Amino acid sequence: MIVFKTFLKILNKNKFIIIMYTAILIFFGGMNMSTNDKSTNFVTSKPDVLIINNDEDIGITKNLIDYIKSNSNIIDIKNDEDAINDALFYRDVNYIIYIPTNFRSYFLENKNPQIEIKTTGDYQASLAEMMLERYLKVANIYNSILDNEDDIIESINNTLSKEVKAEITSKLDTDSLSKVTLFYNFSNYSILAGCVYVICLILSSFKDEKIRKRTIISSTNYKKINRNLLISNSLFALILWFFYVILSLVLLGDIMFSIHGLICIINSFIFTICALTLAFLLANLINSKDAINGIVNVVALGSSFLCGAFVPMEWLPDSVIKIAHFLPSYWYIKTNELLKTMEIFNFDTMKPIIINMAVIILFSIGFIIITNYFSRKKQKFA
Amino acid sequence: MKKIIEVKNLTKEYKNLKAVDNLSFEVYQGEILGLLGPNGSGKSTTINSILSLLNFSNGSIKIFGSEMNPDSYEIKKNIGVVFQDVALFEELTAYENIDYFCGLYIKDKKIRQKYIEDAIELVGLNDFKKFYPKQLSGGLLRRLNIACGIAHKPKLIFLDEPTVAVDPQSRNNILDGIKKLRDNGATIIYTTHYMEEVEILCNRVIIIDKGKVLASGTLDELKALSLIEEKISIEVNDLDLKYIEEIKQFRNVDEVVYDDNHLIISYEKGKNNIIKLIDYLKDKNITYNNLYVMRPTLNDVFLSLTGKELRD
Ligand SMILES: Nc1ncnc2c1ncn2[C@@H]1O[C@H](COP(=O)(O)OP(=O)(O)OP(=O)(O)O)[C@@H](O)[C@H]1O
Ligand SMILES: [Mg+2]
Numbered sequence: 109m110i111v112f113k114t115f116l117k118i119l120n121k122n123k124f125i126i127i128m129y130t131a132i133l134i135f136f137g138g139m140n141m142s143t144n145d146k147s148t149n150f151v152t153s154k155p156d157v158l159i160i161n162n163d164e165d166i167g168i169t170k171n172l173i174d175y176i177k178s179n180s181n182i183i184d185i186k187n188d189e190d191a192i193n194d195a196l197f198y199r200d201v202n203y204i205i206y207i208p209t210n211f212r213s214y215f216l217e218n219k220n221p222q223i224e225i226k227t228t229g230d231y232q233a234s235l236a237e238m239m240l241e242r243y244l245k246v247a248n249i250y251n252s253i254l255d256n257e258d259d260i261i262e263s264i265n266n267t268l269s270k271e272v273k274a275e276i277t278s279k280l281d282t283d284s285l286s287k288v289t290l291f292y293n294f295s296n297y298s299i300l301a302g303c304v305y306v307i308c309l310i311l312s313s314f315k316d317e318k319i320r321k322r323t324i325i326s327s328t329n330y331k332k333i334n335r336n337l338l339i340s341n342s343l344f345a346l347i348l349w350f351f352y353v354i355l356s357l358v359l360l361g362d363i364m365f366s367i368h369g370l371i372c373i374i375n376s377f378i379f380t381i382c383a384l385t386l387a388f389l390l391a392n393l394i395n396s397k398d399a400i401n402g403i404v405n406v407v408a409l410g411s412s413f414l415c416g417a418f419v420p421m422e423w424l425p426d427s428v429i430k431i432a433h434f435l436p437s438y439w440y441i442k443t444n445e446l447l448k449t450m451e452i453f454n455f456d457t458m459k460p461i462i463i464n465m466a467v468i469i470l471f472s473i474g475f476i477i478i479t480n481y482f483s484r485k486k487q488k489f490a
Numbered sequence: 491m492k493k494i495i496e497v498k499n500l501t502k503e504y505k506n507l508k509a510v511d512n513l514s515f516e517v518y519q520g521e522i523l524g525l526l527g528p529n530g531s532g533k534s535t536t537i538n539s540i541l542s543l544l545n546f547s548n549g550s551i552k553i554f555g556s557e558m559n560p561d562s563y564e565i566k567k568n569i570g571v572v573f574q575d576v577a578l579f580e581e582l583t584a585y586e587n588i589d590y591f592c593g594l595y596i597k598d599k600k601i602r603q604k605y606i607e608d609a610i611e612l613v614g615l616n617d618f619k620k621f622y623p624k625q626l627s628g629g630l631l632r633r634l635n636i637a638c639g640i641a642h643k644p645k646l647i648f649l650d651e652p653t654v655a656v657d658p659q660s661r662n663n664i665l666d667g668i669k670k671l672r673d674n675g676a677t678i679i680y681t682t683h684y685m686e687e688v689e690i691l692c693n694r695v696i697i698i699d700k701g702k703v704l705a706s707g708t709l710d711e712l713k714a715l716s717l718i719e720e721k722i723s724i725e726v727n728d729l730d731l732k733y734i735e736e737i738k739q740f741r742n743v744d745e746v747v748y749d750d751n752h753l754i755i756s757y758e759k760g761k762n763n764i765i766k767l768i769d770y771l772k773d774k775n776i777t778y779n780n781l782y783v784m785r786p787t788l789n790d791v792f793l794s795l796t797g798k799e800l801r802d
């Protein structure tokens with residue numbers, strides 16, 4: 109009880125700076141969301157498609173491939189299941205089209221050959237899918253009324269070239285979704301900064317060697333005090349997270365009640381736990397209160413820049429992205445980015461998100477282990 | 491008399507240094523025991539070992555008749571400690587600081603409030619309850635540090651150099667407070683390297699150096715160990731060197747120092763030293779002022795035992 113009371117008092121003494129921090133964050137977060145709208149120009153970008161053609165590259169088959177080629181970025185990956193699955197996972201390719209042997213002859217015989225596909229299930233993939241479906245629809249119509257392959261191809265090309273201007277529509281509210289992503293990407297900074305600042309502040313008071321010594325000789329079990337500190341700090345992190353969730357509901361509205369929103373909230377919760385464990389680790393490492401501001405800037409601001417919380421990940425150089433892999437923020441933001449264009453939710457499309465979350469949890473466990481190691485070492489020293 | 495603490499053969503070694511070397515002593519109920527020793531003599535190490543804050547290499551510690559361990563919470567309940575270094579939360583006011591430390595022992599809010607007020611009264615911080623540590627002077631900080639250590643009304647109190655670098659006003663206040671604590675029935679262990687404090691406060695003194703007990707006993711017992719029995723101080727202007735040499739040849743004289751027109755003569759023992767000196771001065775027609783006799787101090791005891799000064 110006395111620990112919790114003291115925790116609140118210390119927080120209270122720092123309320124001004126904490127409120128200011130939060131206000132500035134919300135302000136910049138808001139600015140970020142309103143100015144960065146146009147960066148969501150992925151709508152005009154072409155999907156990355158891989159075509160695996162098991163048929164001969166002639167006639168209708170060749171025409172299909174040419175059509176896809178002219179409307180997408182063709183990716184070249186060796187025809188190997190593992191390589192293809194990896195490429196899908198890392199979003200190197202959005203859509204894979206397997207053209208079966210005898211596609212051309214079956215098609216011309218009206219045997220309705222099956223084209224197999226693999227998809228990342230996101231917005232880009234759905235562009236590719238629509239493209240393929242449209243081609244097959246038009247091709248089937250002409251195939252049923254014309255006999256000559258050249259005539260069919262010519263008619264298809266005519267129709268499709270006229271249709272090129274037609275809007276490609278998606279069920280996704282991409283505008284709102286990109287705002288959700290921006291908000292939660294930005295919260296990478298807010299949550300990290302909030303947790304690290306407050307927990308370092310609280311623990312550097314309680315773990316101050318002199319106060320620790322004085323507390324240990326009291327009749328209250330030191331383990332109990334540690335436990336109460338852990339609970340108080342976790343509670344704070346939870347409230348901080350909850351605050352940002354509520355804020356997102358207020359700022360972003362209905363979209364937060366979709367699956368996208370729900371996953372964003374879960375993702376941010378897992379990330380908050382990770383931020384909490386990281387804050388405990390840092391609080392164990394620092395020796396002075398003066399270091400806290402520096403640490404907050406390095407950790408929160410640094411990881412936010414490196415991992416694309418403020419600047420879209422696509423804009424960052426590869427070398428930066430490689431470094432970012434070693435930071436939990438990267439995996440958190442990656443999920444937010446995936447969600448922005450995610451259209452279909454099933455096990456395959458969710459898999460990368462689940463893996464991202466698992467990585468964040470692994471980071472948390474790692475931080476806990478390192479924290480324990482250091483605090484043991486510190487205690488042994490006495 | 492009831493033994494409150496029993497320290498037996500306590501030894502604490504750091505890598506290549508015996509900070510405490512086979513130390514044994516006892517503390518009795520109701521006394522103020524002075525632990526006197528120069529810097530680095532092992533006073534803090536002894537206290538930290540008694541409190542189970544350090545893993546000592548050898549020895550046994552009993553407090554209130556039971557073995558002291560890191561998790562002897564029943565014993566700890568009745569102990570108050572004021573460490574050498576001030577331990578306070580910067581973010582909390584004077585009152586809130588005492589509240590926290592007292593709260594580690596006393597859960598009941600009402601009782602705690604009363605205890606905090608008592609502690610504030612004892613150290614005379616009434617006007618500074620709402621002050622933050624940063625706003626307090628060095629002396630007031632020390633007093634607050636003491637209040638934090640004793641607010642829960644412990645039966646046994648450790649005070650580790652609570653008056654280091656404190657102005658005379660705060661020092662007097664602190665010493666008065668400690669006497670009050672003793673009068674209220676607490677047993678107190680007081681470490682210091684100020685012998686004057688020990689002479690004012692302590693019933694019994696243990697002098698330690700290099701982690702070993704040099705001597706222990708009441709003030710009178712210790713002073714009997716001094717090689718010097720008395721010192722005579724006289725103010726004489728421009729005394730000739732040859733007279734000083736002659737005085738040095740007197741019986742029982744151990745040392746003669748002439749400095750700033752003050753002549754200080756230390757005598758090993760003997761009677762009538764003062765009469766002989768006055769006769770001599772008369773005989774030589776030397777005018778003098780302010781003649782007085784000093785009893786030996788603990789510093790003289792320490793000097794006699796170790797050949798060096800307690801304070802450098
Ligand atoms: N953690 C440590 N590691 C190594 N040596 C130490 C450590 N702590 C204390 N010492 C040494 O042990 C000896 C006793 O130190 P201690 O602090 O007990 O002395 P003290 O009598 O309290 O002195 P002071 O009057 O300066 O407070 C000193 O020589 C000191 O250098
Ligand atoms: Mg000391």
